[in-house]
Amino acid sequence: xxxxxxxxxxxxxxxxxxxxxxxxxxxxxxxxxxxxxxxxxxxxxxxxxxxxxxxxxxxxxxxxxxxxxxxxxxxxxxxxxxxxxxx
Numbered sequence: 001x002x003x004x005x006x007x008x009x010x011x012x013x014x015x016x017x018x019x020x021x022x023x024x025x026x027x028x029x030x031x032x033x034x035x036x037x038x039x040x041x042x043x044x045x046x047x048x049x050x051x052x053x054x055x056x057x058x059x060x061x062x063x064x065x066x067x068x069x070x071x072x073x074x075x076x077x078x079x080x081x082x083x084x085x086x087x
Contacts, residue, residue, distance in 0.1 A: 010078075030062055
């Protein structure tokens with residue numbers, strides 16, 4: 001039996017972060033970088049030294065960005081509140 005009452009505000013905050021992440025899941029993805037590479041051409045053209053350019057886009061899921069941002073902000077809030085001492 002614990003003498004300290006449970007603090008449900010943390011659970012509510014985490015629930016809000018998860019809800020925002022679920023809502024952002026429909027937003028798709030966020031492009032982070034575009035990479036351009038030169039590669040040998042396919043088939044016999046590659047044997048003769050011809051090349052082609054390939055463009056690759058690196059993306060992150062929007063829900064992951066929202067979740068990480070929310071958790072980082074929540075952690076910063078907890079640190080600041082901890083350093084302020086008991087209120």
